[in-house]
Structures are given as structure tokens and as C-alpha cells.
Amino acid sequence: MKMTGADLVIRLLEREGIRLIAGIPGGANLPLYDALSRRPVIRHVLTRHEQAAGFIAQGMARSTGRPAVCLATSGPGATNILTAIADAKLDSIPVVCITGQVPSGLIGTDAFQEVDVFGMSLPVTKHNYLVQSAEELLTVIPEAFRIAISGRPGPVWIDIPKDVQLAEIAFDAWPDCGQADPVPEPRDEAATEAATMIASAQRPILYLGGGVIHSGAAEQAVELAERSHLPTVSTLMALGAMPTDHPQYLGMLGMHAAPFTNLALEECDLLIALGARFDDRATGKVAEFCPGAKVIHIDIDASELGKIRMPTLAVRADIGRFLKDLLPILPEDTRPRWNARVAELKTAHPMHMPGADDPAMPYGLIRAIARHAGRDAIVATDVGQHQMWTAQAFPLCRPRQWLTSGGLGTMGFGFPAALGAALSEPGCPVVCISGDGSFLMNNQEMVTAAEAGADLKVIIFNNQSLGLVHQQQTLFFGKRLIASKFQHGPDFAMMARAMGMEAVDLAHEPDIDSALARAFAMPGPVLINAPICVQQQVLPMVPPGGANRDMIRHTPALA
């Protein structure tokens, strides 16, 4: 076969199962776009900013579990998309980012739109390539997919100089597609040791992390909790792994956990961590996290074992593979005393959700959105107060239903990620819960959503502020508010209409619930502006660096 490097890239992407790519063309990737124009297989979504192309790819990858591709040009295209790739790295999302680079002969000359993409992307990717020849593409593209989906998933960046895209090459056979490496076999005795520890523990807690979702092991994790009646906590990344209405479920742990959740962890004598990395937002002050507990830590990434907390039993394994060994040998247990104690903590230290029945209040609005979106809806969030309220209150029932920027905490993530999910799961309702601060960081993608006719509802929790910054200044900086209030907020409904979307402004609606019903009944992308009061805080809150037991439970001014 004979073709150009650019044609080869597009054909190899087709063979990897890619059917949709988000991106923006520019000088250095034009041959790739030209190749796209010659093939009818891959649909291209033109975003208005490269960062959004990266987040659309993330939305596709997070909602389906399959790798997704984004495309940008050299220089500013690459620097713009970098944030979305760093975000994918911290949350272990398999994204393959392809950028055009200036021709090989010009590399290192400060050519027009040249930046050192290899050097820049190195610390924020699982692996990266600067492709040296068209022949190399035959190995690099399948290998990039293999690396992105093997072990702990992550983003891979392929930088392709323009002359490599234009070069003609001849080859005899197509390379094999990128297959995930087989998962490592856990040590023979690992499951037995874990079973013994769990069986002899008096007050065990199951701690689910994002690895449970990546491994596709949510069902088995729930089975483990049920078999041994383990109270179960979840990180932000694992929300949805266990249904939020499950009797063993204690919700999210850490900085914004329910009081009883953190207090139960305080008392536990065995912490069973599955695919979790003991992030500081989850553990609070590490030295005082689960102070009396032994730890079983299962993770496919060996470098996570002992990184933050030294485990009693460390097993490098895929979660699903490990649970396959553990479940059949783990004795059933009802743990009446421990579960009664947890129930007691729940009664004594409940989660307060003020206004949960009032759709004009944050928790009430989230509950109302959940009712209108339906049980199966995919929910994406941005970053800030609305994200934490949603994490606390949104009823989730399945893995990959919840799309949020956990590790990097990137404002601007939500809307394009939701768009990616809407494009890759067209039958599924998709909502994006955002804030007025976050939404403005990628609002230009409303045009893209309108163009694509994506079925997607975005609700702006509008407090005319950077709410979480406002909250931290109020709580920890003597109420000295600086740079957290917007002097002038835009008319979001008008913006949405100007960009081709429908809009509903709850500020002008006497009956919020029926207005939401009307908005959710509209086809295509709809923006809902929801004014909320800036005095509303995300509580409880563990002060940064503090121990999880020391939660601020009430707004001091209102207490």
C-alpha cells in the first residue's frame, strides 16, 4: 500500500475504532485534515478552542471507557489543549492527543507557531512521541492506543511534524491494533491474606477509588460490600460505582463528606482501598486519617502502594481481577455491631442538606435536576461549589454516569465534557451542572453544541461569584473578599440564544419546577440560568490541611 503519512494516521485511527474526533485545524495539521476530508468514516467536530476539543475527547472516554482522540495544530493549538491533557493524566483518562508540528527541518529554529510540544507535554502525559518518520507512524499509533488503555489508563500525545504528514510511504500490511496489555496476576496468597484480614476485622470500611470504574469492577465491589456487609465510602472519582441509595453506602469521604462518614472512618480498624490513591482532599491530614486502621491497598499502579499511607497488605493488581479471587473465598458476614454503630453515627451526625425540597436552593435544585434528567442521565460538572453540592446530593446509580474533573480540578471542564458524552452516547440524556465562574471558561462551545444539535442541558448555578473562593475567603481569610465577586455577570440566557441554543432563565420563572420540566422537554442543547445566593456554602468542610474529624458543620454566621 502507498499513501501519505497523514492518510496513514487517519486510516490507523479508523482501525482503532475511532469514529469521532474533536479538534481545530491550523497550518501544521492541515495535511491531517485533508486526509480526513478524503475518508467518510470519522466525523469531525470543530470546537472553538482547543482546550474544549481535549475535554470533548475526555467526555467521550469517560462516558464510554474507550479511548478518544483530539486534534490540534502546533504552537498555540498545542498549548491550548495542554490543560485538558493534564486533566486527563490526573484522572487516568485514555485520550490520544495528536498535534501537528512544524516541519522537521524547522524544529529548533523558533519557527512560526513552534513550541517544544514534546518537552511541554512530557510531565502531563502517560507517554508522548515526536514522530521522526512516516514509517514510525505504523508502530507509534497502535502503541499509543495500547499505552493509553493498558494498566492504569492515561493520555498519550503524538506530535507529528508537517513533513512527516506529507511524506509518501509504502508498506505491505496493516499493523495490529493497540490491545491492552494483560493485567498483572496478583500474588497467589494475596486474596487469602485479604480475606483473613477482612474476616477478622471488627470495624472495616471499604474505600472505593476511580480505579474501580477504570477496571470495570463496580459490580464486584458492590458484591464485596454486600457479602461482608462493609460500610462503603467513595472518592469523588468513584461516585456511581456503588448506587447512592445502597444501604451500605456512606457517600463521599474527605473534605466535603457527611459528618458520619468521616467519623465512621475515624473508628475503623481496617480500611480496604480499591483503586484509590489517598488524595489529600480525601484523607485530610494524612497522619490523622483512619488513625487506628490497618490498610489493604489494591492498585494496578505499583507506585501508588505506600506513596501516601503505608499499607499492611499491598497488592499490585487490577481491581476486577483481584476481586475475582477474593469474592469466592471471603466468608459472608453481617457485622451487626459495626453496622449498628454506623447507623448510630448517622443518626447522631447526619448530613444536613438545607433546602433539599426547595428548587431555589442549591440542594433542592440538584434534586429537581435529577428528577427531570432521569435515573440514567449522565451528569457532568465543572469545578467549585456546584460540583461539591452535586457530588453530595445527586443520586447516581451506575459507573461512568458521573463526569468530573477530580485531580486537576479544571474550571471549564464541564460543558465540553458533557458535549463529548452527548456525542458519543446519543440516546442518553446528558446534563452539565456548572457555575457562572466555570462556565465562562469554555462558554464558546455553546456554538459547537448548537451546531452538533447535541441533546444536552446545562444548568448554571449563578451566584455572580467564584463561590468556593468566596467561601474560603469567608471561612479562612477573615471575610476579606477579594477578586471573588463578579462586578458584572452576563445575561447567560441571552448568550445562549445568541449562540444558537435554547435558554430558560429561572430568574423570571414563578414556578421553577415547571420551568425545569419545560427546559428538559426541549430537544437539543438548552441553557438554564439558576440564580443562587452567594451566602450558601458547601458544608461540612474540613479546613485544608486539617484532620477529617474537625469539620466545619454550620455556617458560622448562621450557626
Add this chain to the structure above:
Amino acid sequence: MRHTISALVENKFGVLARVAGMFSGRGFNIDTLNVGPTHDPLYSRITITVLAEDETQLDQAIKQLDKLVNVIEVTHFDSSKSFVARELVMLKLKADASNRSEIIEIADIFRAKIVDVSPDSIVIEVTGNANKLRAFFELIKPFGIVEMARTGMVALPRGYKAED
């Protein structure tokens, strides 16, 4: 404490940047670094000595190194394993007829070589482990070191250890 880590890596574009970047990005301090090809042109060996405060930190550095796609194998030469480590140092000293023979005498004791002599300077090549080099510097420093270059540590496991 100082630790010697050896990584067998693929001889590919950017591998040194990956390794060095991992160390700096995660806040580890590289003490010495040596890179060179092996007998197989597909592979290079990178030998690194790092200062790690505790076992956890060292363990993290090794695991993160092992995670890099182009890294084939990582060996930590801890004190319980038997290994040979050498460093090559070249130094130029101020030397004339009055002290040249004294310098050569010291060099002989350390099996160092004189590789260049001029009327007012002398260049010495010396190899050895960290202890030997430290002792050599102690004795030679008073003569006045003008310039110095060192390779950084290279290390290999001893034969009988490599077997098991």
C-alpha cells in the same frame, strides 16, 4: 542517604528528558547522573545517585522510574547487594618543578594517572568509588585544584550476585 540506581533504557529520542524530568517533577534531588550506550545499540544505561531522606521517598523514585514506558529495568544497589561502582575524575592542579614529584607520588598511591603536564600545571585522571575519591581529594586539595570534571557514578552488580 545516598543511593545508587541503575536504569536500563531504550535508546530512543527524549529518554534522558523523561528520566531527568521525572526526578525534578517529583521533587527528588539527583546527585550524579551518567548516561551511555550499552553493548547493544538498542539500549542505554543511566546510572543515578540520589539523596533520599527515607525509604518511602526512595521507593517512590524507583517505582516512578520503573513506570516510564522506555525504561526496561531498574536496579537499586542497596548496601545488602554486592555491586561495583566507579567514577572517573579528571583534575588540573597548579604544579611546577618544586612540587610535581610530590603530586606524582600521591597519584601513584591512588593508582591515578598523569595525563598531561605543562610547566605550571598537571592533569590527573583517577577512578574509584566515592570513598577512595574523597581520600584522594583530601590529599591533593592543598596543591590547588584549578579545574575538575567528573563522570558521575557507573555501577554494575558483581558476578556471583547477578547469578541469584
